[in-house]
Amino acid sequence: MSGLKRGSVAVVGVAESDLGQVAPHTSPVDLMAQATLRALDDCGLKLSDIDGVFSAATQVRTAPMTLAEYLGIKPRYFDGTAIGGSSFMAHVAHAQAAIEHGLCEVALIAYGSTQRSVSRAAASPREFNPYESPYRPFMPSSAYAMAASRHMHQYGTTREQLAEVAVAARKWALLNPKAWEKEPLTIEQVLGARMVSHPFTVRDCCLVVDGGGAMVLTSAARAKSLKKKPVHVLGVGESLSHASIASMPDLTVSAAAESGPKAYTMAGIKPSDVDMVSLYDAFTITPILFLEDLGFCPKGEGGRFVAGGTIAPGGKLAVNTSGGGLSYCHPGMYGLLVMIEAVRQVRGECDKRQVKDCDVALAHGNGGVLSSQCTVLFGGPSTV
């Protein structure tokens, strides 16, 4: 995105809401509010400091409005951009623009979902599409499964390589006390699990759990005086390529190949400068596509790249250290949690799963059926 200044804003507070399975009758906005108060505590700001509200949620159609009412704040600026799981990366970019232009000074991004409690079908009803619905694809899984079918056909990617992504995520999750999954997972267990939409078994698919999060951003100048060391937004990139999977020009190339370069250009860095990668892993094929499209391996090599534990703890590249949407938490739209892990890595708060000397982290969000792709590069104080 041209026009934004590298490092002009910083993340100063982050928090998850309660995750996993919440109490009956908990609302998505309860979770947003809980996470917001925790994120404010993380940075030492108060509710009354927030003058920008950014939110999207499948269960709350007017999310910024509903959240502002709940919290009793009257934001000067608000944005409800809803493009699926990458919405929150877009919110970071939009918040940066708003803060740079003085439209707000302290921006809150929040999300909540009770999809485990109320069922995925109730939390995220699919829109009717007369050119798709008669064929009864199991969405969104079937769209990603078809992308996997193309990748396997064109590049020889195997189901075992897809399973490596789930196994690596599980190994990271076992280092994260907040992760939903607590037991080890093998490639054989992934392959032998219940088939959902070929080539995906249920272990190739993200979790369906409750949860939410919040992030507070402010200007780099104001960030200096707050509780934690600032984590600067070095670069952002947003891209939309299609809405329905039949309109995706090439199922093996996502628009991350556009959002990534935009973010790298703004940040003035390249993939080899990135210390830790947080990728939206809705399905095992997505990290493979994004590792290629974001420049960590050549197009078509993603399956071979992840084989042998490359992205697992102790591997060559630290990917999804929280355990990801596959094993840590996936509350419907997971993008905010993707960024929270990246911010914590740059802060050095990740204990057993901490990446050594993590100065630059990349967080990449995906929405719809590989439809929206947004990339954010975060850097510690030494990078600005």
Added chain:
Amino acid sequence: MQDLKQQSPYGVFIEHCKKGELAFQVCADDGRAVFYPRVAAPRSGSTNLEWRVSKGLGTVYATTVVYYKGEPPLNVALVDLDEGFRMMSRVEGTDPLQVRIGMRVKVKMAPGDDKQPPFPVFTPLLTEEGSPGSGGGGGSGGQNHPDPSGHPSLGRRGK
């Protein structure tokens, strides 16, 4: 411009389906196929769209098999029609797991019911030897596909 008080793009599509026809649009300005049917061509915005009936021959571009509880496995596929557009559909008349990328297929109309108008599905196109055929070049259809979506061609940037 289509008069939406009289007729909708999907309405016209359904009328063709009822006659056993797979309909699509062609932009008369540049000859590009447009699918799904719209009131204007993507990108150019041209309203100079003409309806055509497809020959119904295509190549499987991508495929999956859905496993709904208590039901037989169900194929879902993306099919590249020879006229240069892509659509979601399914391939019937063969084991869903045997539907292969590159397989040549032919349209037929599924009957529908009270709520669902007839809709196009596909069956394997039998070759002269009597086995499901694989079209020439179909296996790499992704690279050659003429971008039916109307979006800036992400595909050409690939590889």
